[in-house]
Amino acid sequence: MNIVIIKYNAGNIRSVLFALERLGYNAEVTDDPALIRKADKVIFPGVGEASTAMNYLQKHDLDHVIRSLKQPVLGICLGMQLLCRFSEENQTNCLGIIDQPIKRFPSLGMKIPQIGWNDIYGLKGPIFQQVPEHSYVYFVHGFYAPLSEYTIASANYMVSYSAALQQDNFFAVQFHPEKSGVVGEQILTNFLQL
Template sequence: MKTVIIKYNAGNVQSVMYALDRIGASYLYTDDEAEIRSADKVIFPGVGEASTTMSYLRNVGLDKVIPSLKQPVFGTCVGMQLMCRFSEENNTDCMGIFDVDVKRFPADAGLKVPHMGWNNISGYQSPLTAGLPDNAYVYFVHSYAAPICEYTVASCDYALPFSAMLHKDNFYAAQFHCEISGNAGQQILENFLKL
């Protein structure tokens, strides 16, 4: 099986590589369109700011490649947000795979922004969550989130309910960092690779 991690202007990719190493998965880290299109599975991870990251994707043409992929694609953190239609982070037009807008957490809710640390997810409706205990704890670091919508397959609550995971067709996404979410994150990655 050929797994590709998309190489682009985002941080934290090394943690994803370590997580795949731990479960014995081989992978290729590349921005080459032919390599990405020929992969069996594609991972689109990231830590970053929406507008500069989206600008980089446009400059190298990945903004057109990613939405056109037919194999299972898994976006995490900013990867998930860029798969949405729009982000309030610097008013950024994104790829529109998920027809939903990413919004900033309200500053007046009495909670610290960014939402950072361990929180539980619930309402699983995804093959990626097979085998997870109810209300599994995963690790978040984000100031923006997709609201609950028709694509929500797991949710979390921080000031308000939001989408912890999204799914549409061959596109899967998680707002949290699977690669640093312990056993739950490892299970989700393993389930993705088994799709």
């Protein structure tokens, strides 16, 4: 299987690569449009700031490449947010594949960003097969996607929000499956077996 991790200036790629290796898969890290289009599975991870990341994608024509993909794609953390329409982080227009805004957590006296383990529930779709309701996964984020018809997993931190989204062949998780132990490994395995 040909797995590609999209390389752009928003880190966290190494931990995804190591997680795949632990599962027995090799992946290529690249920003080459031809290699990305040719892949069987595409992973779009990210940690960082939305507008800087979008600028890089546009400058390297990766925005058009990602929108054109027909194979299964998994966005992780910032990757999930960039798949959406708009982010309140520096008022950024994103890829618009999932017609959802990304909002800043309200200041309700809790720490922002949310960092740590939280449970997910309302699990739907193929990437959550054999994942029990209220499984704990690892989050690091100050922005969130509201609940919508695209929500395939929910979580709660000050507000209820989308822990995962799906639109056609695009799957997206706000948490870090590569840092979420056996639950994260099951989610990655499910994605790779689509």
